[in-house]
Amino acid sequence: MRTIVSVIGKDSVGIISKVSSICNDCNANIVDITQSVLQDMFVMVMLTEIKDINCSFAEFSDKMVDLGKKENLDIRVMHEDIFNSMHRI
Amino acid sequence: MININDIMETINMISEENLDIRTVTMGISLLDCADSDAKKACDKIYDKICRKAGKLVETGEAIASEYGIPIINKRISVTPISMVAAASGADPVLYAKALQRAADSTGVNFIGGYSALVHKGFSAGDEALIRSIPEALSVTNNICSSVNIGSTKAGINMDAVKLMGQIVRETAEITADRDCIGCAKLVVFCNAVEDNPFMAGAFHGVGEPDSVIHVGVSGPGVVQAALKKCPNGDLGELAEIIKRTAFKITRMGQLVGSEASKRLDVPFGIVDLSLAPTPAVGDSVAHILEEMGLETCGTHGTTAALAMLNDAVKKGGVMASSYVGGLSGAFIPVSEDAGMIAAAKSGDLELSKLEAMTAVCSVGLDMIAIPGETSAEVISAIIADEAAIGMVNSKTTAVRVIPAIGKKAGETLEFGGLLGSGPIMKVNLTKSPKKFIDRAGRIPAPLQSLKN
Numbered sequence: 001m002r003t004i005v006s007v008i009g010k011d012s013v014g015i016i017s018k019v020s021s022i023c024n025d026c027n028a029n030i031v032d033i034t035q036s037v038l039q040d041m042f043v044m045v046m047l048t049e050i051k052d053i054n055c056s057f058a059e060f061s062d063k064m065v066d067l068g069k070k071e072n073l074d075i076r077v078m079h080e081d082i083f084n085s086m087h088r089i
Numbered sequence: 090m091i092n093i094n095d096i097m098e099t100i101n102m103i104s105e106e107n108l109d110i111r112t113v114t115m116g117i118s119l120l121d122c123a124d125s126d127a128k129k130a131c132d133k134i135y136d137k138i139c140r141k142a143g144k145l146v147e148t149g150e151a152i153a154s155e156y157g158i159p160i161i162n163k164r165i166s167v168t169p170i171s172m173v174a175a176a177s178g179a180d181p182v183l184y185a186k187a188l189q190r191a192a193d194s195t196g197v198n199f200i201g202g203y204s205a206l207v208h209k210g211f212s213a214g215d216e217a218l219i220r221s222i223p224e225a226l227s228v229t230n231n232i233c234s235s236v237n238i239g240s241t242k243a244g245i246n247m248d249a250v251k252l253m254g255q256i257v258r259e260t261a262e263i264t265a266d267r268d269c270i271g272c273a274k275l276v277v278f279c280n281a282v283e284d285n286p287f288m289a290g291a292f293h294g295v296g297e298p299d300s301v302i303h304v305g306v307s308g309p310g311v312v313q314a315a316l317k318k319c320p321n322g323d324l325g326e327l328a329e330i331i332k333r334t335a336f337k338i339t340r341m342g343q344l345v346g347s348e349a350s351k352r353l354d355v356p357f358g359i360v361d362l363s364l365a366p367t368p369a370v371g372d373s374v375a376h377i378l379e380e381m382g383l384e385t386c387g388t389h390g391t392t393a394a395l396a397m398l399n400d401a402v403k404k405g406g407v408m409a410s411s412y413v414g415g416l417s418g419a420f421i422p423v424s425e426d427a428g429m430i431a432a433a434k435s436g437d438l439e440l441s442k443l444e445a446m447t448a449v450c451s452v453g454l455d456m457i458a459i460p461g462e463t464s465a466e467v468i469s470a471i472i473a474d475e476a477a478i479g480m481v482n483s484k485t486t487a488v489r490v491i492p493a494i495g496k497k498a499g500e501t502l503e504f505g506g507l508l509g510s511g512p513i514m515k516v517n518l519t520k521s522p523k524k525f526i527d528r529a530g531r532i533p534a535p536l537q538s539l540k541n
Contacts, residue, residue, distance in 0.1 A: 006096060006097075043097060045096050076100065077157070082341065083095060087092070087099075
């Protein structure tokens with residue numbers, strides 16, 4: 001399955017590196033990545049393929065959420081389909 | 090990849106605007122659990138519910154975590170117990186206790202279906218079940234009860250209406266030490282639907298499959314936030330915004346419902362297109378009406394605004410889901426909606442206005458605390474009025490009022506959680522409908538042509 005990892009917060013050095021290193025640790029493949037500044041907030045969105053991850057989805061998600069707490073960022077891991085179903089007919 | 094703004098919109102709806110899936114409800118038929126031995130029947134009920142819904146809560150939580158959308162309630166609806174209990178003729182409370190055990194084992198929030206359908210008359214088991222409702226609701230915590238007393242095709246069973254006035258009062262009295270909470274779990278319907286996922290009125294109709302998954306969505310906060318971005322648009326533009334928002338909300342429900350159905354290997358039933366408020370700030374249907382331009386919910390214009398809102402929600406939602414059903418419409422439960430609570434407290438929202446509002450939306454006089462001195466016949470008359478609106482307009486209406494034993498208009502009942510807090514509203518107690526209610530009998534079914 002493919003998930004969207006979203007990162008929202010104040011811009012700082014090394015955010016992408018930290019998020020992608022978790023992907024690397026868990027063997028999640030980064031398919032696409034995009035970033036932008038919306039309403040003064042740094043927003044980074046990463047599409048990841050997690051069918052071959054070496055841990056459970058919950059563990060992968062928890063690692064991201066924990067990183068978010070540590071770095072004072074809002075990091076979420078959500079199934080790609082929630083966005084597809086809401087925004088595409 | 091999906092547009093970053095779309096991703097942000099979805100995340101914002103969930104984190105800031107209280108978008109959630111209100112309930113994933115599994116309907117389970119208990120017709121095959123009927124037995125002339127009540128104990129055997131109760132064991133069969135417990136076993137079947139645990140077998141079918143054992144993984145409901147776990148699956149709901151897994152979906153919520155993977156998709157990042159909160160699923161607030163996991164619930165079960167069952168075949169009206171009056172039908173199952175009739176085979177034994179034993180005390181129906183035994184069945185309520187079996188349901189409670191099943192609720193405890195499966196970990197669901199509520200089981201609905203301690204119900205009887207008596208819109209034309211009582212069959213074996215119906216009256217016994219209705220008379221047992223006060224006790225059943227006082228000895229259980231997670232069981233919900235409903236009684237259907239009228240329909241457009243059958244008319245209104247006024248014998249049942251009279252009885253339900255007494256039952257609602259007794260239920261309040263027997264749970265008076267717990268803010269009359271029993272009445273929050275008891276609803277009296279006209280034109281009850283068989284696939285409703287929402288409590289307290291959910292039951293699993295006899296025309297439904299053996300088991301089925303229904304989903305109820307929510308999202309008043311999302312609609313309000315969308316309308317806020319259009320402060321000067323005309324009402325046609327507002328209707329468009331509501332439709333677009335309802336579409337997005339409903340797509341979530343459709344996705345979660347089909348995923349739950351796949352994982353549990355249970356057929357997918359319906360998405361209930363509802364705007365279900367909670368007492369949380371930013372999750373109120375009344376605040377949507379106020380965003381549309383009313384100074385307060387309850388003032389003149391409220392019925393028109395609500396009619397438009399309700400219709401636009403349905404129009405937007407219908408295309409987003411393959412199967413739509415249940416109650417589908419904006420809910421107006423007073424104690425569960427921050428804006429309604431405020432309007433009722435300030436006196437701007439009165440019972441008569443609420444009654445008019447129920448003619449154009451889902452579902453009826455819902456979660457309304459009334460003075461403790463309200464007599465059984467006045468409650469029956471409130472039920473009859475509301476049922477008449479449903480019967481004549483071919484829509485579902487319901488009454489869930491809570492007589493606040495020992496309290497007067499202006500005071501408050503505190504239920505806590507999603508049930509909120511109910512300001513006790515004024516009821517006309519000076520003139521009595523006693524003679525009308527005591528006549529009993531049946532109001533004949535209404536004419537369905539010559540519609541002027």
